Amino acid sequence: xxxxxxxxxxxxxxxxxxxxxxxxxxxxxxxxxxxxxxxxxxxxxxxxxxxxxxxxxxxxxxxxxxxxxxxxxxxxxxxxxxxxxxxxxxxxxxxxxxxxxxxxxxxxxxxxxxx
Amino acid sequence: xxxxxxxxxxxxxxxxxxxxxxxxxxxxxxxxxxxxxxxxxxxxxxxxxxxxxxxxxxxxxxxxxxxxxxxxxxxxxxxxxxxxxxxxxxxxxxxxxxxxxxxxxxxxxxxx
Numbered sequence: 254x255x256x257x258x259x260x261x262x263x264x265x266x267x268x269x270x271x272x273x274x275x276x277x278x279x280x281x282x283x284x285x286x287x288x289x290x291x292x293x294x295x296x297x298x299x300x301x302x303x304x305x306x307x308x309x310x311x312x313x314x315x316x317x318x319x320x321x322x323x324x325x326x327x328x329x330x331x332x333x334x335x336x337x338x339x340x341x342x343x344x345x346x347x348x349x350x351x352x353x354x355x356x357x358x359x360x361x362x363x364x365x366x367x368x
Numbered sequence: 369x370x371x372x373x374x375x376x377x378x379x380x381x382x383x384x385x386x387x388x389x390x391x392x393x394x395x396x397x398x399x400x401x402x403x404x405x406x407x408x409x410x411x412x413x414x415x416x417x418x419x420x421x422x423x424x425x426x427x428x429x430x431x432x433x434x435x436x437x438x439x440x441x442x443x444x445x446x447x448x449x450x451x452x453x454x455x456x457x458x459x460x461x462x463x464x465x466x467x468x469x470x471x472x473x474x475x476x477x478x479x480x
Contacts, residue, residue: 257411286466295372295457295470296412309466343412353461354419355402357468359411 255280257360259344265366266334274329274363278346284308285327286357287319288343296343302327303349331365339367370395374458374471381448382479389443389474391432391458399460401425401434401441402468406455415443415456450478 258277266272278285284303288296298311302321321327325346331338341364345357375390393401403415403425416425421436430445441458458471 284466288468293472295459295472296468298467298469301466311467345412347466350466353400353463353466355400355404355414355417355459355461355468357412357414359413361409361411 257344257346257358259342259360259363261363262361263364263366265368267368268334268336270334270367271330271332272334272365274331274342274344274365276327276329276344276346276360278325278327278344279358282346282348282358283325284347284349284351285321285325286345286347287327287329288345289313290341290343290362292340299329334367336367339365341365370399370460370462370469372458372460372469372471374456374474376472377455377475378477379474380477380479383450384447385478387443387445387448387452387476389456389458389476391441391443391471393439393441393458393460395439395460395462397463398436399462401432402459402461403430403432403441403443404457404459404470406457406473408454412457448476448478450480452476453478 286301287299290296300310341362344360400419402417405415416427418425418434
């Protein structure tokens with residue numbers, strides 16, 4: 254049973270560019286959350302998607318947007334990249350309502366470097 | 369807002385030593401508390417959890433007790449192994465909230 258898979262694993266962009274990161278949730282999961290983990294920091298919640306809708310959002314600007322597809326996979330888009338967007342982006346899947354139980358399954362992340 | 373503070377690392381111990389990683393939290397409600405672990409080359413995974421005061425979470429020889437009076441959730445293990453080398457994150461989730469709030473993480477090195 255495949256766990257959470259993310260792509261690409263590494264990428265380099267320049268300031269002002271746009272990036273799309275992809276996530277396939279664990280089989281049977283219907284909810285996807287995205288987190289940003291800067292170097293030496295803990296993950297910070299960006300947003301959560303369920304039934305193709307953004308269900309909850311953290312304190313991130315509108316440059317960060319997402320999408321969930323009917324097969325539950327998800328994309329994270331970041332526009333007008335800044336140097337400070339350099340981080341490891343983590344995708345976590347779960348069943349709806351289980352976030353509070355901590356039962357999230359995380360991917361290994363996509364490491365974004367902005368030059 | 370809600371937050372988690374954990375001891376800074378890195379923490380370096382010899383195999384079979386006793387481990388404590390301190391964690392305190394601030395929350396407006398009655399959160400659930402977690403410890404996550406990130407092994408090299410792997411995704412974050414839930415290590416243990418506690419959902420109410422005085423609950424003890426345990427897994428793989430690790431334990432943590434939800435102390436409401438001191439707003440703490442310290443991680444302990446009686447005898448660490450080299451394979452325990454990883455980054456450990458204390459975290460919380462407030463009632464009715466799906467997002468997890470993480471501490472900054474503590475890197476643990478175990479020497480053989």
